[in-house]
Amino acid sequence: MLGIVLIGQTELATKLAENNPTVREVVQRCEIATLEPLTDGKLAGYLKHKFERAGGDIKQILDESALDAISQRLTVKSRTKAGTHEHSLLYPLAVNNLVAHAMNETVYLGFDKVDGDIIKSI
Structure with a gap:
């Protein structure tokens, strides 16, 4: 077989x-x-698991505003004849790429944690 x-x-x-x-x-x-997107509160659990596997603590790397900003950044709104429709792009690869970029930007700027403003700026 x-x-x-x-x-x-x-x-x-x-x-x-x-x-x-x-x-x-x-x-x-x-x-x-x-594979469904990481909606309905699954994003925080996913990132917590990823950081724990790497020996890190999510609370030392991301603040609460960062999680909301990631969700907003990876949610696309489109307009159709039927009205406005939201489409989630919160797939693990997109989340990983965005968080890695935000972490690099945070270090470059000399900040301690990734916050919502950094997520929105990249």
Whole structure:
């Protein structure tokens, strides 16, 4: 028995769509799992876990305003005919990149912690 794991962006799901006859046989044997954004309070837990794994303490690196600013920064509002729609980009890769950039900027500026103003400025 052989198992293959494919990890990709949302475009992979389009290529492996059930209505695509060229990959029908493969798709019937696939299990698709979608990673949801870190909404509904999951962001703080995720970052706490990441810092603990690296031997750090989130409270020494980020203040409370930083978490709110990350959520705001990675939430996009768009307008459609039906009205305003919010789309979350709070995926781990985007969060990691933003926090790493903010940490570097904080050190460069000589501050002790990443705060909401630093997140908003980058």
